[in-house]
Amino acid sequence: xxxxxxxxxxxxxxxxxxxxxxxxxxxxxxxxxxxxxxxxxxxxxxxxxxxxxxxxxxxxxxxxxxxxxxxxxxxxxxxxxxxxxxxxxxxxxxxxxxxxxxxxxxxxxxxxxxxxxxxxxxxxxxxxxxxxxxxxxxxxxxxxxxxxxxxxxxxxxxxxxxxxxxxxxxxxxxxxxxxxxxxxxxxxx
Numbered sequence: 001x002x003x004x005x006x007x008x009x010x011x012x013x014x015x016x017x018x019x020x021x022x023x024x025x026x027x028x029x030x031x032x033x034x035x036x037x038x039x040x041x042x043x044x045x046x047x048x049x050x051x052x053x054x055x056x057x058x059x060x061x062x063x064x065x066x067x068x069x070x071x072x073x074x075x076x077x078x079x080x081x082x083x084x085x086x087x088x089x090x091x092x093x094x095x096x097x098x099x100x101x102x103x104x105x106x107x108x109x110x111x112x113x114x115x116x117x118x119x120x121x122x123x124x125x126x127x128x129x130x131x132x133x134x135x136x137x138x139x140x141x142x143x144x145x146x147x148x149x150x151x152x153x154x155x156x157x158x159x160x161x162x163x164x165x166x167x168x169x170x171x172x173x174x175x176x177x178x179x180x181x182x183x184x185x186x187x188x189x
Contacts, residue, residue: 002095003100005026005103006102006126007025007037008082008084008104009039010039011036011058012049012157013153013177014170014174015152015169016168018062019066020147020149021149023068025129028145029129029145034070035072036071037073037087038059038071040075040079041082043082043116044115049184058170058178061171062170064173072091074090083117083118088122088125089125092125101125101127102129103129107130110138113128129144129145131144134148156170157184160183166178
């Protein structure tokens with residue numbers, strides 16, 4: 001059976017921690033590919049600072065040379081909010097019943113996970129995998145991929161707003177998109 005990873009998020013911006021954990025999940029779990037799914041608007045998070053088109057461009061730039069990574073912009077094409085169950089149903093139709101779907105989530109999503117839209121149905125359709133970049137070892141019953149990486153999109157936005165470098169935090173092509181677009185210049189909470 002083919003194993004497919006689905007990695008949703010705002011990716012505002014995509015950064016090296018996202019990419020390292022996706023690669024780690026792909027190798028550890030034997031995933032054929034990881035599909036990055038940028039969210040339009042998450043029901044549990046603030047709206048993204050960058051536009052959907054810009055976040056999609058940054059994601060495309062970040063994974064351009066990675067054959068095991070793909071992008072599905074289905075959530076950007078649907079009316080907000082972005083529900084994971086709708087995405088999984090769409091990917092399931094396309095990938096067929098011969099694919100086992102692994103849903104990659106950051107450990108910051110665990111507190112609200114059971115509140116997700118149609119969570120019971122979603123839990124039957126995918127295997128959740130927690131991407132733990134904090135090393136906090138949060139208690140949960142899901143498979144985990146752990147690698148301590150102290151990089152966050154919030155920190156990157158704050159660094160840009162304060163005029164500090166984001167080199168090595170994001171791929172150089174993403175840094176260039178941020179610079180050219182004058183993104184994240186306003187102070188972030």
